[in-house]
Amino acid sequence: xxxxxxxxxxxxxxxxWSDDIASGVLVTIVLALATLPIGLTIGFFVAFAKQHxxxxxxxxxxxxxxxxxxxxxxxxxxxxxxGMPLLLQxxxxxxxxxxxxxxxxxIAGMIxxxxxxxxxxxxxxxxxxxxxxxxxxEGGYAIGxxxxxxxxxxxxxxxxxxxxxxxxxCWLSLLKDTSLVSVVNLAETLRQSGVAARVTKHSFLFYxxxxxxxxxxxxxxxxxxxxxxxxxxxxxxx
Amino acid sequence: xxVSQAIAIDKPPPQGRGWPRARILGYALVGIWxxxxxxxxxxxxxxxxxxxxxxxAPAYLQGLGTTLSLVSISMVLGAxxxxxxxxxxMSKNRLLSGLAYCYVYFFRGTPLLVQTYLVYYGIGSFRPExxxxxxxxxFREAFYCGVFAFSLNTxxxxxxILRGAIESVPRGQWEGAASLGLHRLQTLRKxxxxxxxxxxxxxxxxxxxxxxxxxxIVAIITVYDLMGNAxxxxxxxxxxxxxxxxxxxxxxxxxILRHGVEWIERRITVHLHR
Numbered sequence: 001x002x003x004x005x006x007x008x009x010x011x012x013x014x015x016x017w018s019d020d021i022a023s024g025v026l027v028t029i030v031l032a033l034a035t036l037p038i039g040l041t042i043g044f045f046v047a048f049a050k051q052h053x054x055x056x057x058x059x060x061x062x063x064x065x066x067x068x069x070x071x072x073x074x075x076x077x078x079x080x081x082x083g084m085p086l087l088l089q090x091x092x093x094x095x096x097x098x099x100x101x102x103x104x105x106x107i108a109g110m111i112x113x114x115x116x117x118x119x120x121x122x123x124x125x126x127x128x129x130x131x132x133x134x135x136x137x138e139g140g141y142a143i144g145x146x147x148x149x150x151x152x153x154x155x156x157x158x159x160x161x162x163x164x165x166x167x168x169x170c171w172l173s174l175l176k177d178t179s180l181v182s183v184v185n186l187a188e189t190l191r192q193s194g195v196a197a198r199v200t201k202h203s204f205l206f207y208x209x210x211x212x213x214x215x216x217x218x219x220x221x222x223x224x225x226x227x228x229x230x231x232x233x234x235x236x237x238x
Numbered sequence: 239x240x241v242s243q244a245i246a247i248d249k250p251p252p253q254g255r256g257w258p259r260a261r262i263l264g265y266a267l268v269g270i271w272x273x274x275x276x277x278x279x280x281x282x283x284x285x286x287x288x289x290x291x292x293x294x295a296p297a298y299l300q301g302l303g304t305t306l307s308l309v310s311i312s313m314v315l316g317a318x319x320x321x322x323x324x325x326x327x328m329s330k331n332r333l334l335s336g337l338a339y340c341y342v343y344f345f346r347g348t349p350l351l352v353q354t355y356l357v358y359y360g361i362g363s364f365r366p367e368x369x370x371x372x373x374x375x376x377f378r379e380a381f382y383c384g385v386f387a388f389s390l391n392t393x394x395x396x397x398x399i400l401r402g403a404i405e406s407v408p409r410g411q412w413e414g415a416a417s418l419g420l421h422r423l424q425t426l427r428k429x430x431x432x433x434x435x436x437x438x439x440x441x442x443x444x445x446x447x448x449x450x451x452x453x454x455i456v457a458i459i460t461v462y463d464l465m466g467n468a469x470x471x472x473x474x475x476x477x478x479x480x481x482x483x484x485x486x487x488x489x490x491x492x493x494i495l496r497h498g499v500e501w502i503e504r505r506i507t508v509h510l511h512r
Contacts, residue, residue, distance in 0.1 A: 049264075056264030064270050070492040072454035075466060075485050083478050172347075179349035183458055190352055197359060206362035211348045211356060218347040 009200055010209070017196040024192030025213055031109055031178050031188065037170065038114040041209055043121030050122065051129045061122070068119035073180050075114065081108045081184045107153045109181035112149070117174045126168030161232050168225045179210075191211050255376065267362060283477050294471045294480070301467035302487065304381070308456060308463060309449050311385050316392035323397035328404070328452060338397070345394035349456050353391055358383040358459045384456040395445050403438035404430060443499030447492050454488070464488070 012018045049061035067077065085101045092099045132155060138238040140150030182191035193210035256265050262465070326338030345353065361368070368374040376382050407430045415425035457466035468484035 049267075052260060052264075054264045056268050057260055058264075060264060060267035060271060063268075065298040066493070067489065070489045070496075071485055072451040072465070072488050074454040075468075075481060075488055077487060078469075078472075079478075079481050082472065082481065086478055087352070092464045176349040179351045180455070182351075190349070190355070192426040194355070194359075195276075203500065204356070207352060211344075211352045214352060215272040230490045235355065 004051075006202075006205060009196075009202060009205065015017070020196060021189065021192045021206075021209065021213070024187055024189040025089065025217075026098055026108075027186065027188040028126050028175075029217070030180050031106065031181065031186070032171075033173060035110050035113040035117055037115030038110070038168075039121055040167070041175070042114060042118035042126050046118060046122035047125030047129055050126050063218050065119040065122055067114045071113070073116055073177055077112045078107070078215075080224065081105065084108065084111075104142060105181060105186040106185045109178070109186055111214055113181070114172060116177065117170060120172045120173070121167060124163045124170060125159065127166070128163035129155075131162050132158055145206070153179060163227075164229060164232060168222070171221060171225075172218055175221065179214070244451055272355070280357045282479060282482065285477070287477070287479075288400070290475060290477060292481070294467065294475075297462075297467045297471065298483065298487070301462055301464040305450070305453050305459065305465075306387065306462040308381065308384055308461070309446070309453050312388035313446060313449060315385070315389035316396050319389060319393040320396035320400055323393055324400040324404070327397060327401045338441075339478055342394045342397060345391050346398070350387070350452050351392050351458070352386040354384060354455060357387040380456070380459045380461045384459065384461050385452075386457075388453070391452075392445060392449055395448075396442070399438050399441040399445065400434075403434035407433045415443065435509075438501075439503055439506065440499065443495065443502075446499075447495055450491060451488070 001184060002188055008015050010016055010018055014024075046061045049057040052058060071079075085103045087101075088101045089099070092101060094121055099167075109155050136154055136158070140154045141147075145153065178188060181189045182188055182194065185191070193206040197206040200206070310493040323338050323341060327342065329335050329338070337435045352461065357377070358380060362383070365374060368377055376386075404426075410427055411429055411433065415429045453463060454465035456463055457469050460466070462470065462486060464484055468480045
């Protein structure tokens with residue numbers, strides 16, 4: 001095997017691995033971005049349930065966060081990746097005895113990351129809910145808005161502004177947690193770098209590349225969030 | 239007494255009896271959880287396999303020991319190593335604080351899994367060099383590599399916790415102690431740290447919990463910790479209860495720790511409650 005220079009290995013094209021790793025980065029970003037809205041929505045509703053006056057709703061929401069914050073991410077992932085097909089198969093076979101179910105690792109990763117992200121985000125939303133004075137709700141009702149309108153027009157805009165820094169942390173850990181899905185063979189950044197490392201035997205190089213990519217993604221997101229934060233801040237000031 | 243009466247009047251009327259929509263939803267959700275829990279228990283009873291248990295329970299116990307020792311060694315080493323890092327972060331020296339900042343940023347900005355791979359496969363790939371330095375025995379063992387990566391990682395987080403806690407103590411405390419003639423180390427030990435610990439306790443507890451959860455990933459680099467044994471048991475038996483049992487063990491561990499930290503926090507903040 002001819003000795004290849006580092007630059008050949010990192011080049012774009014058949015000899016290099018940059019194109020493979022870039023496709024992995026794309027998968028990482030898509031996975032994180034696809035998880036975000038689902039996780040935020042679930043997290044919001046869980047937080048809403050947690051501060052509701054109905055005890056049974058609070059109990060259900062607390063069980064949710066206890067379970068998904070208490071389980072290691074990897075265990076949750078494996079439970080879903082291996083357990084969900086069994087469960088689905090069991091249900092589907094009641095109707096169609098010959099069906100086989102295969103779970104896509106992207107979908108499994110998305111579900112698991114949404115569960116984890118939402119349980120952390122719900123804590124952020126909850127503390128934001130608590131920071132909003134009761135008078136805001138009462139003011140909303142007093143001018144004749146319905147419960148839903150008050151939530152959407154008065155509470156939610158303030159909630160997002162208060163929760164934003166906490167949600168940024170959640171987003172950063174979501175970005176890092178996507179690397180776990182490489183374990184169930186999703187071809188994302190870490191997985192692609194690992195393949196390159198195994199084929200070329202330059203493990204240190206390619207895992208460093210993976211680390212730097214995650215670092216770059218983190219830096220990019222903090223630039224983006226500071227831009228959004230400035231935007232939000234300006235709206236508040238007006 | 240008029241104030242409490244006013245408050246009593248301001249309170250919303252007690253929850254109505256009937257069945258408002260929220261209550262129906264709440265009961266339904268709790269019902270789903272109960273069903274889910276009962277389903278898992280029923281499954282475990284139905285799939286109860288004395289042979290499986292006899293075969294893998296000792297391995298799980300051993301794995302639990304590995305997990306606990308990995309986490310505790312890493313936490314202690316990380317705590318020791320976090321001291322210079324925290325010192326660097328708070329230092330006025332630009333170079334020192336810049337270095338510490340980069341260290342913390344790297345270890346908090348990249349996934350722990352990547353760091354673990356970088357140590358185990360990355361550094362491990364320099365076998366001839368390591369052998370000449372005489373460090374190969376260390377980087378050959380997946381367990382040591384795990385400890386190494388975890389210590390470096392938690393050191394970055396713990397340094398930030400420490401820094402945050404020390405900086406949360408107002409400057410006046412330092413100045414007051416200085417005016418009493420205590421030197422800096424004495425001030426730190428007798429005045430600042432006792433106050434900082436109260437602030438730092440909860441983040442430290444969270445970090446410990448995060449480490450226990452994160453320790454599951456050493457299973458991927460072939461360490462037979464709790465998760466590693468579950469993986470092995472699943473690979474041999476294709477029985478999903480391998481993962482269900484391990485999930486229960488982790489959940490119980492985390493819950494015990496969480497409540498323990500809350501209990502300690504209540505104890506050491508007794509003087510703050512009135």
